[in-house]
Amino acid sequence: MNYPWKNMSPKDGFLVRQNAQLSDVDRKILTFLYQPLIGSNAYSLYMTLWTEVGEETYWSNGILHSELLTLLNIGIPELYQARIKLEAIGLLKSYLKSSQSDKIYIYELLSPQSSATFFRDDLLSLLLLETVGSRKFKNLRNRFTISSFDKEHYEEITKSFLDVYRFDANLLKQESETLKESLELVGENIPDGPVLDSQTFDFKFFYAGLNKHYINRSAITKELESAILVLHTMYGINELDMQQYVLEASDIDTGSVDERKLKNIVYRQYHDVKQDKVKLEDIVEIDIQADKKQQKNRLAYLRQEGLTDSEINLVEASEEISPFDFMTSIKKQKGGYVTKNEEWTLQEILTKANLPTSVINILIHYILAIRDNPIFEKSLAYKISNDWAQNKVVSPEKALQKVKTMYQENAEKIEQAQKKQYSRYPSSNYGNNNKIRTETLPEWAKDGNVEKIEKPMSEIEKQAFMDRLKKIQSFGKEGE
Numbered sequence: 001m002n003y004p005w006k007n008m009s010p011k012d013g014f015l016v017r018q019n020a021q022l023s024d025v026d027r028k029i030l031t032f033l034y035q036p037l038i039g040s041n042a043y044s045l046y047m048t049l050w051t052e053v054g055e056e057t058y059w060s061n062g063i064l065h066s067e068l069l070t071l072l073n074i075g076i077p078e079l080y081q082a083r084i085k086l087e088a089i090g091l092l093k094s095y096l097k098s099s100q101s102d103k104i105y106i107y108e109l110l111s112p113q114s115s116a117t118f119f120r121d122d123l124l125s126l127l128l129l130e131t132v133g134s135r136k137f138k139n140l141r142n143r144f145t146i147s148s149f150d151k152e153h154y155e156e157i158t159k160s161f162l163d164v165y166r167f168d169a170n171l172l173k174q175e176s177e178t179l180k181e182s183l184e185l186v187g188e189n190i191p192d193g194p195v196l197d198s199q200t201f202d203f204k205f206f207y208a209g210l211n212k213h214y215i216n217r218s219a220i221t222k223e224l225e226s227a228i229l230v231l232h233t234m235y236g237i238n239e240l241d242m243q244q245y246v247l248e249a250s251d252i253d254t255g256s257v258d259e260r261k262l263k264n265i266v267y268r269q270y271h272d273v274k275q276d277k278v279k280l281e282d283i284v285e286i287d288i289q290a291d292k293k294q295q296k297n298r299l300a301y302l303r304q305e306g307l308t309d310s311e312i313n314l315v316e317a318s319e320e321i322s323p324f325d326f327m328t329s330i331k332k333q334k335g336g337y338v339t340k341n342e343e344w345t346l347q348e349i350l351t352k353a354n355l356p357t358s359v360i361n362i363l364i365h366y367i368l369a370i371r372d373n374p375i376f377e378k379s380l381a382y383k384i385s386n387d388w389a390q391n392k393v394v395s396p397e398k399a400l401q402k403v404k405t406m407y408q409e410n411a412e413k414i415e416q417a418q419k420k421q422y423s424r425y426p427s428s429n430y431g432n433n434n435k436i437r438t439e440t441l442p443e444w445a446k447d448g449n450v451e452k453i454e455k456p457m458s459e460i461e462k463q464a465f466m467d468r469l470k471k472i473q474s475f476g477k478e479g480e
Contacts, residue, residue: 004080006320008065008076008079008080009065009076009103009321009322009325010064010065010066010069010076011064011065011066011325012064012065012102012103012104012105013062013063013064013065013102013103013104013105014062014063014064014065014068014104014105014106014107015059015060015061015062015063015104015105015106015107016049016050016052016053016059016060016063016106016107016108016109017053017058017059017060017106017107017108017109018050018053018058018059018108018109019093019108019109019110019111020109020110020111021111022050022109022111025115026111026112028143029112029113029114029115029118029144030043030046030047030091030112031043032140032143033112033115033118033124033128033140033144034089034091034112036128036131036132037089037124037127037128037131038082038085038086038089038091039082039085041072041074041078041079041081041082042081042082042083042085042086044072044082045068045072045079045082045083045086046086046091046092046109048068048071048072049092049107049109050109053109065079065105083107088194089194090110090113090194091109091110091112092107092108092109092110093107093108093110094106094107094108095108101324115144116144119141119144122226122227122230122231122263123194123196123230123233123234124194126230126231126234126263127234128140129267130234196229196230196233198229200232200233201228201229201232201233201239201242202239203225205239206228206239206242206243207220209239209240209243210243210246213243213247214250214252214255215246215247215250215255215257216254216255216256219250219255219256219257220246220257223259224257224259224262227259227262227263228242228246228262231245231262231263231266235266235270237266245262245265245266245269246262248261248262248265249261249262249265299312302315302397305397307397307400311400314362314365314396314400315358315362315396315397315400317361318357318358318359318361318362318365318396319358319396321361322357323346323350323357323360323361323364324338324343324346326361326364326365327342327346327364327368327376330364330365330368330369331368334368334374336374338376339375341375341378342375342376345376345378345381345382346360346364346376346381349363349381349382349385353385353386353388353389354389355385355388355389355393355394356394356395356396358395358396358399359388359393359394359395359396359398359399360385361396362396362399362400362403363381363384363385363388363399364376366384366403366406367380367381367384370403370407387402388402
């Protein structure tokens with residue numbers, strides 16, 4: 001399964017744009033009203049992005065996702081989950097610009113709804129009620145309630161604008177062009193609340209059933225229609241049951257429908273009669289758990305296949321990193337850089353070989369790390385990728401086995417050549433006490449030994465490379 005967060009990398013950059021000025025009241029609304037709905041990770045993500053924005057610039061500097069992962073102490077899947085929760089609730093818009101070498105995201109922070117709008121929004125208020133319960137919901141609503149006063153005992157003496165100020169109308173005409181300049185001002189865009197899909201509820205069938213009764217069609221306003229859709233989505237009420245609830249909430253004499261009464265009837269039916277609790281399923285959380293289970297099963301399979309921990313790290317890293325990034329990483333650790341010719345060679349193999357990217361990563365590792373070639377040699381890369389394509393090498397573990405086989409074959413060739421040379425020149429330096437030189441082979445390629453395949457690299461280079469692979473394999477929790 002292709003999980004969407006697999007397309008994100010800790011080294012992807014991003015910028016934060018603030019759409020509106022956020023006040024202390026906004027912070028309270030986010031903390032008390034939104035946080036119960038989105039969870040602690042999404043709340044922390046919003047607050048962290050908020051602090052990255054410069055004062056009076058409304059933009060942040062360029063940042064890597066690895067820094068964000070470190071600050072939040074979460075992995076890529078959890079970051080993606082938190083991000084789309086903010087998007088779904090109307091607190092964030094995300095944009096992406098991709099190129100062959102990098103990705104740049106823009107995260108646009110949106111201000112939360114006002115407390116009045118929040119509690120009047122059917123979906124948001126009902127979600128909060130179901131999340132925190134009736135008692136806590138009332139306490140939260142009271143927190144944002146202003147005490148009223150009896151205005152009948154007071155006379156309003158507020159002055160109007162023209163009672164206080166005078167201005168030159170001709171001056172206004174002279175500066176009209178300046179005043180009409182097209183600019184995007186902070187706070188200009190009013191944030192939208194979460195939007196529901198109306199396709200799951202057949203309003204045509206619903207209205208056809210109501211027409212048989214005394215209810216006026218005009219009584220179902222757009223606001224009431226929106227409330228009906230929310231109740232359907234939250235409680236899974238079908239069209240026939242909804243007709244019955246609407247009838248119970250209507251006035252038999254006027255044919256009008258009391259929206260508040262409808263909500264109370266549905267809420268009471270769901271909780272008091274059926275004694276059910278609303279279960280909001282987080283789709284991404286389900287996918288994250290499925291991915292973790294899949295990884296656990298895959299790890300057990302790789303161990304069963306006899307792979308060592310270092311080989312498993314290499315296999316897992318090959319599945320997480322793009323070939324270009326994989327090649328760049330190895331080159332940087334060796335103090336080199338990726339040339340244009342290497343890019344072209346890699347691109348052609350990706351296009352023509354029809355091999356999984358993880359298999360191509362093992363090929364890159366073999367040529368640059370195991371053979372310790374300074375460049376991704378074109379002829380060798382073509383030869384091996386052709387062989388693997390023809391032999392249906394479709395997984396990194398199979399590619400790794402191919403690498404081991406190549407080493408074993410090379411070892412045998414070297415042994416045969418040395419035996420032949422020794423038989424022709426028995427007193428030469430090619431032999432010593434009839435022993436064959438095999439110390440140039442990697443440890444795992446020697447008979448009876450299937451240990452690490454990184455032996456040709458120096459210990460420092462090998463450790464740096466494996467540390468890097470482990471970091472990336474852990475979904476970027478440590479970044480780069």
